[in-house]
Amino acid sequence: MNCPPTPPRNSLCIVSQWNMTNPDPSDIYFDSFRDPDRVCRLAACIRRELAGPITLMEVCGTHTMSVHRFGLRDLLPTELKLLSGPGCPVCVTPNNYYEQVRLLAQNRDVVLCSFGDLLRVPGRDGSLEDLRVNGADVRVVYSPAQALEFALMDPLKKFVFLGIGFETTAPLTAAVIESAQNECCGNFFVLSGHKIMPPPMRALVESGEVAIDGFLCPGHVSVITGDAPYRFLAEEKGKPCVIAGFEPVDVLQGLLMLIRQRNERRSAVEIQYTRAVRPEGNPKARELMQRVFCESDDDWRGLGRIPLSGLRIREEYVAYNAAQLIPPVEIPPEDLSGCICHKILRGIALPNECALFGEICVPDRPRGACMASQEGTCSIYYRYGR
């Protein structure tokens, strides 16, 4: 077997032997899908079966993270080109959202509750972290539920949860809005920047800017959506799609399944991550999301305005919409000068093609959103040395 003699660089693979006779579930979910032997065998299969150059896009930032964190790139043949897609929510959130956040922060009775990843994104007038330095009350939360807990404890202030994320996260925000309603909580609000994944995938394919031979589809988005939203890619556009998990074995198996689809000249939506993704997704989560949000045209950094790609809070839940606390924002959703995030998010440039990368723009002092988010392509390239 053509297996590399040394473990991959940056590898966090844990050497373990899976006990076939009496597997413990935690061994199955953690160790088995990081097993170096399986990783090597899969990489050997990919090298053997790849029949020519292929360009695949891993849509999700968490996939990009896995590829680099586990050193998988070093195991793959150079003819297999991997592009990072627009699946980092913080990265694709346009500057006009951060401008809304800045306006909200000017109200001294407003407390902003945010996931940590948003804090360093440079807006036109600084980042959330800068707002905090200047006296705004900005709290990092790990869950929307935590933001509601804060609101219930301090009814004299207005708590605004910054709702960023795709179909994985939007149902959580929907659930917390319903919880706020059930608790008759009048001081909890959401600034929705939620978006959905299939419209930008369509936009990328239809722009023709970059040739993509297949998509590694986002695993945790698909936990909610199921496989149906990608069918147009396979059926109308002829693009193989595989929904994959995030452990090294998952990612490599997903890539191998894409290569096999191409070798067999077919395009379908296949699920590699079957332990978590059902074809029908999570109907309860989707129903909740659809009850609270409606789809609307939305701006994406790098991709511009995409029809029906954003999730707006429905009129029935307007009492929880933070947008009512501020005047409408009309600023262009453009990048800061010199930053090429907009190209990186479309797969037409790599971080090291940016003049700012690694010099002026670093994770501690990011100039663009792709360096500010842990899952941004620039941040990943910087941290894992590519």
Next chain:
Amino acid sequence: MCLAVPMKVTQIVGPNCTAEMSGITARVRLDLVPDVRVGDYVIVHAGYAIQRLDEQEALETLSLLDELSAHAAEE
């Protein structure tokens, strides 16, 4: 941001459960995944369970993969 981890449900109280992973315990909301039982593994994203993990499917994925890659290695 779409990071989610498998955790084992150890206790259920109303819409919340206690779940653990590698010695870390967390309070997790169950609003999106009905019918969870103690002992189940769920995927947790930002404090909410978003799906129950299917152990049988995980084992099938691994066994299919081992079969395919072993076959490839023999060629």
